[in-house]
Amino acid sequence: MSTLTVNQVTASFTRAGGEQRTVLRDISVTILPQEIVVIVGPSGCGKTTLLNLVAGFEQPTSGDILLNGKQVSGPGPDRGVIFQQHTLLPWLTVGENVEFGLKLQGISPASRAVTSAEYLNLVGLSQYVDCQVWNLSGGMKQRVSLARALVTNPQILLMDEPFGALDAFTKEQMQTLVLNIWHATHKQILLVTHDIEEAVFLATKLILMKANPGQIAQVIPLDFGKRHISGESARSIKSDPDFIKVREAVLAYFFENDPGVSNAVAA
Incomplete structure (x- = not known):
């Protein structure tokens, strides 16, 4: 079974005028077989950059990305990519x-x-x-x-805001479809989203990121998606007090630690 390892990855880019900007710093995460790892964080924290690095569309400034011990050096058939637009x-x-x-x-x-x-x-x-x-x-x-x-x-599915353009009803249908496909195929999934409820529902491992530069703030193991696989409906899970508690705790983290979120609400 495949294992994806991101080891102390930093990604910097040169802006117009020659200024260097570090988008990601010292990112380390392991995606084990049959995990759904979901990355959530404020805009500009490097979520999509990290997914592009794993896909091989971009190369890190430093650090390693390994799939089954083999260096990721470019796109390949061992990684399937799904974008927000079809x-x-x-x-x-x-x-x-x-x-x-x-x-x-x-x-x-x-x-x-x-x-x-x-x-x-x-x-x-x-x-x-x-x-x-x-x-x-x-x-x-x-x-x-x-x-x-x-x-x-x-070996792994990489999903970048795949349901961001969909209405709420269709989005939940797609979330449950992903869980059912994950259960049927045993694929690893790395998914990027802005939707906190979606992240908590789907993840077996939830990664909270902070920005400027992008770094991993917390890693939270979850099992709500497994409850759906066991037969519980999405609506029942999402209205469960335990689910709401986790969702609100994640929201509170970003409101308390991301000035951009707090300022937007205050405005």
Whole structure:
């Protein structure tokens, strides 16, 4: 089983004019097999930068990122990435979008069709295989994105605000879908979100970050998502006093420790 290790990673970038800005400093975290690690923090704390480093889209200034002991030096099929916007190819059908990664790997058309059908069924879109993506709702497009990321069997899913553009009802549907897929596939998941309730609901390990520069402030183990897998409804869990207590404690941390949040509310 795969293990992702981020070891003392620092990321700095050069601004216009030559000034150096450190976005992340000394980040260390381990994602174990079958964990959902959720990163939450104020804007500008480097959440997306960290996910991009793990994806291989950017390189750290110092430190190491290892997947199964192998250095991450660029994008690879061992990491599936899902963005806030669906990034589907509009000239392809739903099925063709899901098959795209398999096509790049040289898989035969017959095998691609069988595998893509399996994952479209997993995300509840079997009947839409021949549809054009522009005919789908936002939530359905993200389901296709999820199937496309899973179809090449990556070791870990990287999700950057994947439900941020969805309405509250669809967002909760997608959250429960992610938990069900996590349970069915045993994938590791690294998810970035601004949504505190979403973070508390999904995470087996919740990472709270602080900004300027981005650093890990707290790591909190949680099991609310496992309760959903065991049969408890999302609404029941999210209205549970224990859930509310954790959610409010996380919110309180950011209100008390992030001046940007406090000033925005005061204004």
